[in-house]
Amino acid sequence: MKPGQSITADTYCAQIDKLRHNLPTMVRRRGPIILQDNARPHAAKKTVAKFRELGYEVLEHPPYSPDLVPTDFHLFKHLSSFLNGRIFKTPDDAKTAFKKFINSRNPEFYNRGIKKLNNTSPLSWDTKKSICLGSALGLHFLHTIGTAPIIHGDVKCANILLDKHLEPKLGDFGLSRDGQVELDASDKSPMIASHIKGTLAYLPPEFTRSKILTTKLDVYSFGVVLLEVATGQRAYSDNREPHGLVNFVAKRYNELRRRSNFEEELFKELSDKRVPITKDEAAIFKKLLHLGSQASVEDRLKRPSFSEIVVALQEL
Incomplete structure (x- = not known):
């Protein structure tokens, strides 16, 4: 494939499927392999360079439009628990442990798809x-x-990945960077981001207007x-106002x-209509709606922290 050459969604998905099929063999023969996501290649340059410096092989990703990304990803489900608490004195120690972990997996380990939160059936x-x-x-x-x-920078349903047990994993760290805790920020000296480009419908007003970057993003x-x-x-929906x-x-x-039957109307109007809701489950809906509203207020200082x-x- 020539540099800059574009491809169709069908061709892209066929290439990815071929890579998935060959991945177990490739990993066992050649060690850990990283597949570069080039949706934002400018943000990946340093990461790719570091991986190569450590001796990892980085496969060039075929060019594609971000909206053509397949709906499943092959993640190393148990890697975080395997590495948790371990301290490596050198990069070679980390690479050896990582390779040992990869080689200990059954080939089926690499063939379990991960769904996106926004592509699941009603939950x-x-x-x-x-x-x-x-x-x-x-x-x-x-x-x-x-x-x-570390500020993720692009939190959205499409970047919350679910394994077969519906356990969530955060995906797409292409926009992440070191940031500033809101408690340490002031109106006089906030951190300003010059290059982060998240998804508009999920970005707060202080960022879209002034590029202010704190954990409250x-x-x-x-x-x-x-x-x-x-x-x-x-x-976001063109068929809705606002x-x-x-x-x-x-x-x-x-x-x-303003209505006398406020609670009943709230459930009827705003709750996910694809999922039946009982009186007990109404508390979950109400809490999610309340927390979502609190977390997305315009004044960032009034938003709760993740703790x-x-x-x-x-508490639910």
């Missing part, structure tokens, strides 16, 4: 809650992993995800709260 309310809690825990970990938080994006999970609606889900929910909530979101979801 029960308990499952919705569990997925949101697991995702919140992952983002809380990123924000507290070191002295400077991920909080806002996750708030939109919570609203999507609660309502079963997309983050088009953005955050503004739509806020508008309908304020209109419905607060985790506690609220654990």
